[in-house]
Amino acid sequence: MQISSRFTLAIHIFACIDTFGREHKITSDFLAGSTNVNPVIIRNILGQLKNAGLINVARGTGGSTVAKPLGAISFLDIYHAVECVEDGKLFHFHENPNADCPVGRNIHHILDSKLIRIQHAMEKELTAITLEDLKKDTEKYL
């Protein structure tokens, strides 16, 4: 399975806020236009980003703004805000390995630390990239 497009959508949203936020009001319809995704999907993602404290969304008047300095928001923050996996675990384990089998009884002891190592490697790289980096590259291509 792949990581859901909500993650790339969220980043797209930040790129839009940063690029157009000064001229346009960033509404869910505006973002739906840029991403070519349904406005309700956008609103749900905006809600997740808001709950994570990454953006402010104005009720009534409308429009979204970034809640922190760009350098203080990493891709991992966005990933966690948007990817709702139980326990934040990247790997899905088969549920009931047989406790009567020596391997089944110990498979978690054997594997868990290795899986966490892999997940950490990915999260470390997610942490290393911030919206500040995104902004620089966005300006480069515009």
Add this chain to the structure above:
Amino acid sequence: MQISSRFTLAIHIFACIDTFGREHKITSDFLAGSTNVNPVIIRNILGQLKNAGLINVARGTGGSTVAKPLGAISFLDIYHAVECVEDGKLFHFHENPNADCPVGRNIHHILDSKLIRIQHAMEKELTAITLEDLKKDTEKYL
């Protein structure tokens, strides 16, 4: 979304082959017993591992064996064998960003290299762990 349990199942399978292969014949039913997963699911995974050249499966007589030295099989090999994602991409991108929008038109230029960087970090760690490591830790817990 999480990475499917086929990955942890595949590793469980290798642990069983390695641990019991000398005494028992490793059939799909045997593995179904240890993993507590349906035999047909196991057979499908065995088929994927076989197609990747990682194991041999004996038709008729039954039983599975490892096809290479343990040190020559990495977690990444298993991951690729078992996780059938198009292009092997970890991140799912929203399909049709609006080409009329400066951000929508360039979002791939901006993001793709970053996403690949993250994926590579994970794959590097997957490569670093081999079945030889698995064997050592399995013996430690048995």
Add this chain to the structure above:
DNA sequence: TACGCTGTAATGTCAATGGTTACATGCCGT
């Protein structure tokens, strides 16, 4: 108060996972 936008519920479609039954095919021992 009217308008524009957000928040959210309800519903639908689609794809992937995992389970289950069934059966043809292939190998071996007797």
Add this chain to the structure above:
DNA sequence: ACGGCATGTAACCATTGACATTACAGCGTA
């Protein structure tokens, strides 16, 4: 060469998550 055991698949089902879509209540400002 036949019977038995195991694999390889097909077919079908239930469940889940993603994403789309419609609808509408709630909020804030002009």
